[in-house]
Amino acid sequence: MDLENYKPGEMIIKFHPVTAQADRNSVFQGLNLEVIDQLTSLNAYLVKTPGQFIEAEIEMASMMAGVLYAGPNYTVRACVTLPDDPLYGYQWHYPQIRLPQAWSITTGSSDIRIAVLDTGVDAGHPDLGDNVAVASGYNFIDDNSDTNDFNGHGTHVAGTIGANTNNNEGVAGVMWDCTIIPVKVLGDNGTGETWQVASGILYAAGLEEPYLADPAHIINLSLGGPGKCEVIEEAVQKAANQGVIMVAASGNNNNSGELLYPAEFPETIAVGAVNYNYQDAPERAYYSTYGPLLDVVAPGGDGTGGILSTYFAINGNKVYKYSCFQGTSMATAHVSGAIGLMLSRGIKPNKVREILHRTSMDLGEEGFDEEYGHGLINTYWAVNNVQKIKVLVGNRNGNVIDSVWETKIDLRSQAYEIEEIPGGEYRIYAWIDVKGNGVIESGDYLAESYLIDFYEEREVELDLILTEVE
Numbered sequence: 001m002d003l004e005n006y007k008p009g010e011m012i013i014k015f016h017p018v019t020a021q022a023d024r025n026s027v028f029q030g031l032n033l034e035v036i037d038q039l040t041s042l043n044a045y046l047v048k049t050p051g052q053f054i055e056a057e058i059e060m061a062s063m064m065a066g067v068l069y070a071g072p073n074y075t076v077r078a079c080v081t082l083p084d085d086p087l088y089g090y091q092w093h094y095p096q097i098r099l100p101q102a103w104s105i106t107t108g109s110s111d112i113r114i115a116v117l118d119t120g121v122d123a124g125h126p127d128l129g130d131n132v133a134v135a136s137g138y139n140f141i142d143d144n145s146d147t148n149d150f151n152g153h154g155t156h157v158a159g160t161i162g163a164n165t166n167n168n169e170g171v172a173g174v175m176w177d178c179t180i181i182p183v184k185v186l187g188d189n190g191t192g193e194t195w196q197v198a199s200g201i202l203y204a205a206g207l208e209e210p211y212l213a214d215p216a217h218i219i220n221l222s223l224g225g226p227g228k229c230e231v232i233e234e235a236v237q238k239a240a241n242q243g244v245i246m247v248a249a250s251g252n253n254n255n256s257g258e259l260l261y262p263a264e265f266p267e268t269i270a271v272g273a274v275n276y277n278y279q280d281a282p283e284r285a286y287y288s289t290y291g292p293l294l295d296v297v298a299p300g301g302d303g304t305g306g307i308l309s310t311y312f313a314i315n316g317n318k319v320y321k322y323s324c325f326q327g328t329s330m331a332t333a334h335v336s337g338a339i340g341l342m343l344s345r346g347i348k349p350n351k352v353r354e355i356l357h358r359t360s361m362d363l364g365e366e367g368f369d370e371e372y373g374h375g376l377i378n379t380y381w382a383v384n385n386v387q388k389i390k391v392l393v394g395n396r397n398g399n400v401i402d403s404v405w406e407t408k409i410d411l412r413s414q415a416y417e418i419e420e421i422p423g424g425e426y427r428i429y430a431w432i433d434v435k436g437n438g439v440i441e442s443g444d445y446l447a448e449s450y451l452i453d454f455y456e457e458r459e460v461e462l463d464l465i466l467t468e469v470e
Contacts, residue, residue: 007074010036012045013061014070015066019065023065028045031049032049033050057070080442085171086168090308092305093276093305096276097298097334097376099379106383108162108177108337112178112217113133113178115180115181115218115219116154116157116180116181116182116220117186117197117200117223118153118185118222118223119153119184119186119187120147120154120186121158121182122312123147124313127163127169128158128159131177131179133180134182136212136213137182137183137184141185141187142184151189152311160173160309160337161180161336162337162340174334175344178337183203192223194229198229201219202235216244218247219244222328222329224250232261243350245269246262247336248268248269250263250270250289250290250291251289252288256291264291270294271297273299274299274300274363276304282299282363283363284364284372285328287300287302290371295353296357296360296374297372300326302326303326307330309323341383347383351385355382359377359378360376360378362412389411389466390408391406393422393428394426401440422454427451428452429449430464431444441469
């Protein structure tokens with residue numbers, strides 16, 4: 001019996017339905033128990049015990065006539081994991097994609113390697129350095145191994161993906177544990193050329209000299225340009241054939257149609273940006289480029305709230321800072337980190353895109369649309385590879401549903417017809433059981449109808465709206 005996590009001095013007793021009240025009272029009196037509360041429909045009682053250590057009382061109660069169950073009043077907690085980083089409270093963008101719930105499942109792994117093709121990374125930043133593999137990086141601007149960042153963009157992107165987290169300093173990253181490979185393909189002014197980007201992609205994938213001994217699992221491309229280049233296209237194709245996942249920014253041009261390259265290439269996962277817009281549903285950020293090849297959206301921020309992350313050392317004087325940026329670059333970093341969490345859970349790279357599409361939260365028009373792609377990423381659903389909505393007929397018993405009929409439908413299903421319900425009084429439930437453990441808990445989504453009498457043949461039309469369980 002697990003007696004490590006319970007409320008001392010309290011226990012729960014459940015009686016057989018036919019046990020008379022006098023016999024129940026006899027149990028309470030015999031063990032010197034005080035009734036605190038009861039659940040009549042369950043024949044269950046919450047009782048106060050004479051002492052704090054309840055193991056003996058539980059054992060004795062279990063052997064008494066009429067008692068079906070005796071056990072602790074266990075402690076339960078919300079299925080979220082929050083870091084102690086002092087600036088985490090300003091990172092509104094993480095709850096938006098259900099990261100606290102996802103962190104209760106995984107915080108990543110240093111075995112997951114993410115190449116950040118950008119302006120470099122300030123690996124000396126105390127809130128970043130532990131996750132940056134400086135020795136694995138390369139500078140394709142100056143053709144050397146110096147990947148220091150004198151612009152700030154790459155450091156900001158890297159911090160969102162994998163800042164040192166739960167270290168009581170600064171900000172949190174999407175991944176608490178990962179290996180970031182800095183690949184400098186943009187200069188100190190934030191611009192580069194297609195040749196350097198193609199070189200960086202091939203390098204990160206372990207396909208071109210100087211060869212990277214341990215190639216990246218993910219390449220983050222928070223960059224892009226309007227021109228299609230066959231050299232980059234072929235580099236993307238070769239990296240994809242190696243199983244490398246490439247995540248690319250759609251662009252900040254606020255237009256519809258063609259995304260920036262390389263996001264427009266179908267081998268990449270193209271990411272658009274949404275804003276804060278609390279307490280309403282997030283909306284496409286005013287600058288975010290969109291189109292038919294957009295995969296998903298993620299927080300990119302706007303004038304009402306930027307994305308807080310690490311920033312580079314000003315003028316090399318090691319005065320480390322944090323800064324708010326906005327753009328599809330920031331959204332892309334969120335998706336790269338989310339994919340890293342998925343890989344750390346053992347999800348196969350060739351399944352990542354489909355799972356991201358399926359588990360994203362629908363925004364805009366129903367189903368896929370060009371402004372939001374398949375929707376806003378839901379990291380908690382993604383790391384759990386959520387596949388179906390349960391539809392059940394029955395009644396709720398605490399945090400479980402006792403069903404007389406059930407089925408499963410696709411996450412994107414909008415309507416379903418139920419037939420041949422057994423006679424009785426039941427509720428109809430729609431439930432996304434994220435962990436698939438049959439228990440309603442924080443992070444799940446649930447909709448519940450009113451009590452319906454099905455003793456007689458009848459038709460009922462219901463509009464059930466799933467809401468998140470807190």
